[in-house]
Amino acid sequence: MYLTSACGYLLFNIANFVLNLQILALSVIMLLFEAGVSSGLENQIFQYIDLHQNEFIQTLKEWVAVESDSIQPELRQEVTRMVELTADRLRAMGTTVELVKLGSHKLPDGQSLPLPPLILAELGKDPQKPTVCFYGHVDVQPAKKEDGWKTDPYTLTEIDGNLYGRGATDNKGPVLAWINAVESFRALKLDIPVNLKFIIEGMEEAGSLGLEEIIKKENQRFFSDVDYIVISDNLWLSNRKPALTYGTRGNICFSVEVRCGERDLHSGSFGGIIHEPMTDLIALLDSLVDTSGRILIPGVYDDVASLTEEEKKLYEAIEFDLEEYKNNSGVKKFLYDTKEEILSHLWRYPSLSIHGIEGAFHEPGIKTVIPAKVIGKFSIRQVPHMDISIGEHQVIKYLEDVFSKRNSPNKLKVSVPISAMPWVADINDPLYTAARMAIKTVFGQDPEMIRDGATIPIAQTFQNITRKSVMMLPIGAADDAEHSQKEKISRHNYIQGTKLFAALFLEIAKLHGQLQEASNTTTTN
Ligand SMILES: C[C@H](N)C(=O)N[C@@H](Cc1c[nH]cn1)C(=O)O
Ligand SMILES: [Zn+2]
Numbered sequence: 001m002y003l004t005s006a007c008g009y010l011l012f013n014i015a016n017f018v019l020n021l022q023i024l025a026l027s028v029i030m031l032l033f034e035a036g037v038s039s040g041l042e043n044q045i046f047q048y049i050d051l052h053q054n055e056f057i058q059t060l061k062e063w064v065a066v067e068s069d070s071i072q073p074e075l076r077q078e079v080t081r082m083v084e085l086t087a088d089r090l091r092a093m094g095t096t097v098e099l100v101k102l103g104s105h106k107l108p109d110g111q112s113l114p115l116p117p118l119i120l121a122e123l124g125k126d127p128q129k130p131t132v133c134f135y136g137h138v139d140v141q142p143a144k145k146e147d148g149w150k151t152d153p154y155t156l157t158e159i160d161g162n163l164y165g166r167g168a169t170d171n172k173g174p175v176l177a178w179i180n181a182v183e184s185f186r187a188l189k190l191d192i193p194v195n196l197k198f199i200i201e202g203m204e205e206a207g208s209l210g211l212e213e214i215i216k217k218e219n220q221r222f223f224s225d226v227d228y229i230v231i232s233d234n235l236w237l238s239n240r241k242p243a244l245t246y247g248t249r250g251n252i253c254f255s256v257e258v259r260c261g262e263r264d265l266h267s268g269s270f271g272g273i274i275h276e277p278m279t280d281l282i283a284l285l286d287s288l289v290d291t292s293g294r295i296l297i298p299g300v301y302d303d304v305a306s307l308t309e310e311e312k313k314l315y316e317a318i319e320f321d322l323e324e325y326k327n328n329s330g331v332k333k334f335l336y337d338t339k340e341e342i343l344s345h346l347w348r349y350p351s352l353s354i355h356g357i358e359g360a361f362h363e364p365g366i367k368t369v370i371p372a373k374v375i376g377k378f379s380i381r382q383v384p385h386m387d388i389s390i391g392e393h394q395v396i397k398y399l400e401d402v403f404s405k406r407n408s409p410n411k412l413k414v415s416v417p418i419s420a421m422p423w424v425a426d427i428n429d430p431l432y433t434a435a436r437m438a439i440k441t442v443f444g445q446d447p448e449m450i451r452d453g454a455t456i457p458i459a460q461t462f463q464n465i466t467r468k469s470v471m472m473l474p475i476g477a478a479d480d481a482e483h484s485q486k487e488k489i490s491r492h493n494y495i496q497g498t499k500l501f502a503a504l505f506l507e508i509a510k511l512h513g514q515l516q517e518a519s520n521t522t523t524t525n
């Protein structure tokens with residue numbers, strides 16, 4: 001009797017000890033997980049990525065070498081070549097690629113120019129797996145060495161761990177990082193835990209011409225089995241801390257043409273006796289914003305959603321190094337001095353920027369000429385709930401009013417070549433949870449939850465039409481200088497970014513499994 005109860009006691013203690021061990025092991029796993037420690041599978045993939053980084057950089061070099069500028073009509077063939085190069089790369093990793101014709105568009109001079117095709121691609125069709133659709137672009141903003149580049153913009157050049165070149169971060173580097181991630185799974189003969197779809201275009205920098213129509217058309221087909229849409233085409237708020245982006249501003253671009261006649265005139269023969277188009281244009285452009293950056297067009301601020309207390313608190317909590325941000329810009333003084341003011345004016349209020357004047361003499365030296373036709377270009381970054389068509393109307397009416405007060409006989413023509421809506425997503429969406437986990441695994445820290453002052457023309461369209469979760473997962477750092485003469489991506493971000501996308505596939509698969517399990521339990525109950 002005594003022996004039996006002693007045995008029972010011993011067994012009870014052993015069972016307890018085993019249970020405690022299990023709890024301890026589970027806690028350690030949870031702790032490691034929270035601290036961003038990767039699993040064996042992740043480690044295997046990460047090691048592969050580290051070992052092959054020079055090959056990934058070589059491919060980026062080949063891509064940057066293509067002058068796929070979508071703004072200048074004479075370079076359109078290069079954009080098409082870049083799209084084909086991308087399609088080849090996707091095909092080489094087993095992806096089914098469809099090149100969709102987008103037709104052509106009309107240039108301001110009436111000429112019609114073909115648009116580059118759009119890539120719709122897919123890899124895997126397992127109904128048990130979630131489907132992730134990646135969107136990116138392989139066109140770039142214009143760049144010339146004479147603009148002030150220290151290195152040739154189309155020769156990817158590594159200096160102190162940074163890879164300089166047009167498109168390095170916007171958006172060839174991140175597009176390739178997605179491809180590298182998939183290639184790494186395949187090279188290791190590992191099962192990719194998600195089905196993948198790719199939508200890659202060559203006209204983003206020109207406002208994603210033709211894309212919205214295709215999304216509408218493909219909603220019931222290409223997008224029907226998509227669960228999540230991920231865009232990696234923006235920057236962190238900091239040079240070092242990763243971020244997840246849940247909103248962008250929109251953009252309405254204006255062209256303001258003022259013309260006096262058919263040909264340029266000698267300023268000695270006609271200066272002082274005519275109304276000069278350039279003088280009219282400068283006056284029009286000068287009437288748009290005041291010295292504090294406030295837009296002077298009546299009604300522009302009417303529909304802007306007011307900043308909520310919740311948003312203010314969110315901004316207060318964000319880590320933001322104002323000096324670092326200033327240094328990145330090379331500008332000594334900003335219009336605002338506090339973090340809250342800067343973030344709200346970048347993300348939550350509209351801004352107006354003047355981009356250039358076509359037709360004006362801009363070479364070194366002075367050409368004593370009166371240009372006959374000049375075209376001013378400016379744009380307004382829009383925020384929720386501004387209405388694009390109301391905005392267009394307000395601006396055109398305002399410019400006509402200002403012009404009419406000048407009593408100029410010149411001809412004024414205002415047009416809107418590009419407009420794009422702002423985008424905001426729900427950060428409580430499970431897709432954001434998966435991305436946070438992946439960021440923690442790769443970068444060992446939580447991301448900053450940010451919005452972006454720039455525009456992804458198609459982001460809101462994706463959300464409105466497909467009704468799928470849309471997330472922006474950037475890998476570029478705040479000092480990557482998109483659209484500028486020092487555009488770069490660091491070797492570190494390019495390679496860690498590749499790992500991030502691989503980790504995201506695993507996290508999405510895990511999360512999807514959990515979600516499905518939860519929904520099955522609810523159904524059974
Ligand atoms: C954020 C993205 N990398 C980008 O640069 N987008 C462009 C798109 C655009 C807007 N208007 C015309 N093109 C941008 O925000 O300037
Ligand atoms: Zn971009």
Ligand SMILES: [Zn+2]
Pocket residue numbers: 141170205482483
């Ligand atoms: Zn861009």
